[in-house]
Amino acid sequence: ATYILPGLIEASESSYAVLALTSDVSVAATGKYPLTEVDQEALMRPLTKWNAVVRRGDHVPRMVRAAFRAMTTGRPGAAHLGLPFDVLNEPVDPSDIWADPTTGAFPAYPQAPAPGAAEAAVDAILSAKKPLIVAGGGVVIAGAEAELARLATRLDIPVATSISGQGALAEVDPQAVGVVGSNGGTPETWEMMTSADMVVFMGVRAGSTTTARWEAPAAATRIVHFDVDPMVPGANYQTEVAVVGDLRLALAQVNAVLDARDQGAASFGGAAAVAELKRRKFAAFEARAASDATPIRPERIIRDLRETLPADATIVSDPGTSCPYLSAYYPLPIAGRRFLTNRAHGGLGWSLSGALGAWVGRPESKVVAIMGDGSFGFTVGELETVTRLGAPITFIVLANQEFGWIKASQKEGYGARYHNVDITATQHADIAAAYGLKTWRVEDPSALKQSLTAALETNGPSLVEIVTQPLEEAEVPVSRWMG
Known part of the structure; x- marks a missing residue:
């Protein structure tokens, strides 16, 4: 049971429905030091959002139903059901074995906002001079991407996202600002946050990362907040209008209000502002991405990935070295959940295992997992499972011989007094080859794109190890390393 703890807290904090089933010591042996x-x-x-250990076999059916009901309704989250050994052998009445099919997916039983809430939000937004939408993971979880795109386009409002909110709007859309905040945000995207006279949070909790520890929006900025959880609006900012309910239903109501008013011609100038922002942002990126320096610059890796990955690829990133670069400089061309990372609690080693789940859930998509060498060491044993299943996942290891995020934090916060952050140089490609993967090790930038292309075209699991610039020496799109 203890091995599953990081996955459960990540699911709960990221609002994903996950059910953990654990065995337990027998009820008869409880307290006897088994x-x-x-x-x-x-x-x-x-x-967890819901949690129980079953003490009687005839309780199992209703407890399973309760777990599914809890984890799929409202704000989704993790559930746990403990099953003692002796309970597993007890009989169950067959007539009690049934399920509610609605709770087989989430969000189940979505609730619409209170009457008048959508109208109040529309009135507030239309009264602003320079509004900015900040979309979070709640938009994607609710399946509200189309409604958000329609709203952003009809009013020409710029839309930024949190890291978890990537995919709320296709990041190549004219109104798509990109990620804002201390991780994956850039000075250019931050300008949009600090200059807005109104911020419309949608399915995002306005936590420390998205707001750079609440540096922006400023206290005087007007706030409209959409969220499924009534505890979220007003938690960090005084909120002018709170719209509590399922994001898809809420945004559909907003668009319906605008339809009734024949509203859609007014423009907030979002597309023009975003175009200028992106021009400056990516000019700086391209200059670094063109470097032939060694160790290979992270920007060069992102550029070559952009040029080799298919548009419908599923990218799974560890929370460390790769995450801020992907969030800042890899514009997702398709709306929806195409970028997966565990930013809620940031446990290392997540992407190697998470990629296997992404492949099972979306086998038609090319799945690519990107991690640092420190993260690789946490879950390398999963490569046996990957090989046994023949999963055609491509793993990319950014090898810089360090726990880069922690080392960069020690440089910024502790005067470069480094402690236990450097790791031994390891031949990750050789290790993966021993598990049966086809592998490449890249030190020369000129060989990078060719190696990535070959790995992506492999009919089976593959791994590319890239000797990468240390994070504390790089120009990372991170404004605050810890907190």
């Missing part, structure tokens, strides 16, 4: 005994209910309680 091997592996632990109070699972207490252990799982702070990590």
Whole structure:
């Protein structure tokens, strides 16, 4: 049971429905010091939205139904069901074995906002001079991408996102600003946040990363907040209008209000402002991406990935070295969940295992997992599973011989007094080859694109190890390393 804890807290904090089923010591042996005994209910309680250990076999059906109901309704989250060994052998009444098919997907039973909330939000937005929408993961979870795109286009409002909100709007759309905040944001995108006279948060909690520890919006900025969780609006900012409900239903109501008013000709000038922002942002990026320096610059890796990956690829990133570069400089061409990363708690090693889940869920898409060498060491054993299943995933290891995020934090916050952040040079490609993957090791930038192309075309699992510039020496799109 203890091995599953990081996955549960990540799911709960990221608002994803995940059910953990764990075995437990028998009820008859409880308190007699049996091997592996632990109070699972207490252990799982702070990590889950719903949690129980079943004490009787005839309780199993209704407890399973309760778990699904809890984790798929409202703000989705993780659920846990502990099953003692002796309970698993007890009989169950067949007539009680049934399920509610609605809770087989999430969000289940979506709730619309209160009457008048959408109208109040529209009135507030139209009264602003320079509004900015900041979309979070709640937009994607609710399937509200089309409604958001229609709203942004008809009013020409710029739309920024949190990292989890990437895919709320295709990042090549004229109104798409990109990621804002201390991780994956850039000075250019931050200008949009600081200059807005109104910020419209949609399915985002306005936490420390998106707001750079609440540096922006400023306290005087007008706030409209859409969220499924009534605890979120007003938690960090005084909110002029709160719209509580499912994001898809809420934005559909907003568009319906605008339809009734025949509203759609007015423009906030978002596309023009975004075009100028992106011109400056990517000019600086391209200058660094053209470098032939070694170790290979992260920008060069992102540029070559942009030129080799198919538009419908699914990118799975660890939260460290790769995440800010992908969030800042890899514009997702298709709306929806195409970029996956565990930014809620940031456990290392997530992408190697997470990519396997992404492939199972979307086998028609090319899945690429990107991680640092420190992260690779956490879950390298999963390569056996990948090989056994023949999963055609391409893994990319950014090898800089360090726990880069922590080292960069120690440079910025502790005067470069480094402690336990450097790791031994390892031949990651050789390790992966021993598991049965086809591998490449790249040190020369001129060989990078060719190696990536060959790996992506491999009919089976592949890995490319790239000797990469240390993070603390790079121009990383991160304005605050910790907190």
